[in-house]
Amino acid sequence: MSITKENILAALKNVEDPDLKKDLVTLGMIENLSIDGNKVSFSVVLTTPACPMKEMLENACRNAIKHFVSKEAEINIHMTSRVTSTPTQLTGNIKNIIVVASGKGGVGKSTVAANLAIALNLNGAKVGLIDADIYGPSVPIMFGLQGAKPKATEINGKTSIEPIEKYGIKLLSIGFFTDPNQPVPWRGPMISTAVKQLFNDASWGELDYLVVDLPPGTGDIHITVAQSFPISGAVIVTTPQQVALADAKKGIGMFRMEAINIPLLGIIENMSYFTPVELPDHKYYIFGKNGGKELAEMYNAPFLGELPLVQSISEAGDAGIPVVLQENNPSATAFLQLAQKVAQQVAIQNDKANTKK
């Protein structure tokens, strides 16, 4: 078959995005197609730079052209991405807001939020992080930013807070605005105002993902965030403990309430097991086993993986350098994979929402 744009596109119609269950041409993912003799070059515009199937899709395109058009084609594919969004989600230049939540505190929610944000950025996305855990903001410690004070500038007579940039992430924490040794015994309405300011009064610029570390539980902040901002989806963090799972169910229940209605991107089980250095084959299921996976099955939600209880994760957080930044650390790999799964779920949810319309 001759190497023409039509034939190439016809061939590429055989390559399906396994998540979105449609072919790349229909999805509008093929751009800049040009032919020069035997030379075929085009871009594949993925829904996220953190696409876990990038390599697989590139190979599939190559094979389809060789198989359906010509073995002689010299194929040059530029794999790129344009993070999807839905019209209702778009707030300013923020394409997707991902909330990280847990029913129970202390399950590693902030650790997941921080590492997820950095991992999305390492994959090539523009990422912001809001630490909305008003009672226990952990981002300042986890990013080594204790005592940091974001600049506030006047733009058109309106105060604009400048997020602090670290490890490629633009971030704001309620902890930047409070004394770390003083409590914040604020009543509900004050909290709502403070959290809204982190979203509305900051110069976030363009972001593919804004990750929000919510406080544990189901309180004022959750209602405020859910009702004030368009959320792409929620990631639920739990440990395998019954008491944590029970609280996680409440969290899921809240996101599913009609008045809130936020898609569940999936469930992460943290502190799944502990493996001592001296006994690398032993897994101690200190908090029980498989609770997160069973919870995901119960709610028919994606299970995003289990993260072991590892001293280096806790130490890295305390030292201000999240573990995902450590090379050759298995936990870093785990978080990079997690970020891909989350990005994948966001793309699926966006496609669902856009298809409905």
Next chain:
Amino acid sequence: MSITKENILAALKNVEDPDLKKDLVTLGMIENLSIDGNKVSFSVVLTTPACPMKEMLENACRNAIKHFVSKEAEINIHMTSRVTSTPTQLTGNIKNIIVVASGKGGVGKSTVAANLAIALNLNGAKVGLIDADIYGPSVPIMFGLQGAKPKATEINGKTSIEPIEKYGIKLLSIGFFTDPNQPVPWRGPMISTAVKQLFNDASWGELDYLVVDLPPGTGDIHITVAQSFPISGAVIVTTPQQVALADAKKGIGMFRMEAINIPLLGIIENMSYFTPVELPDHKYYIFGKNGGKELAEMYNAPFLGELPLVQSISEAGDAGIPVVLQENNPSATAFLQLAQKVAQQVAIQNDKANTKK
């Protein structure tokens, strides 16, 4: 010296309560003194049945009489207790309200509250437990009371909730009044009302200690409880993690605020280390080391001890039988000792408050 009431009391004036730094006679702890020839009998009324110095004080009384009065005395001491309170603390028939708090969630606050309540009861005290963790009530699971519904009776036209009794504890949890699979996305004022009802509208009867499991953080419930009820003191639970310690400081700061002003009974470090069965000599400090102790020193507060990360504690909680009820379990012993230290601190705070007046 002859065996007379006067001589016996003079001798007992040499026995000092090491916590209250006063002698037993001055403290009014000697009651029902009777002499019959060589036979001397009296009661020592301690400030708590969970007094860790019970045996030591009994021996000291015996020795003082033998030494100062007569070697021939046949001494019969009845060690008993009347839990102290302060006039301002007394709410109905509840002598002392102890709040268990943490800055950060998931540090084992509910585990400590449940085991503390049972341990105080095992020591002989009348104990109630309120689970005020409105977003993640753990008491129903920890006491094996999922689905339990407390009875409500009409007394003089006023509804009175009957606490549920289990393991010798009268208990109420906000979890008894909500669907475990549904969230409680209540705004602040609704929460305050709900929590006040657990205190005011329940037939607690006479209690030496009412233990209150507060939610993590420093929010509406804390302000409500602190300002509505007379609190004997707060127990702070933390892990050795920096992010947990940072939040614990906020919690401590809140209790020390002038408008709240609740004495700090002490700090408990939980999940201090993990020891695998196969390596009994290894302590893995997964979350860091000595953070709780250092926090206690920083605030000049009693360090109430460290509790290891033990699978049986988590399992026991999930199974509905708190670990303190397991015989021959080292964690049970640890919780019994913890309860004694807490009771001791309550007595010390009460004595301070009563002396000031």
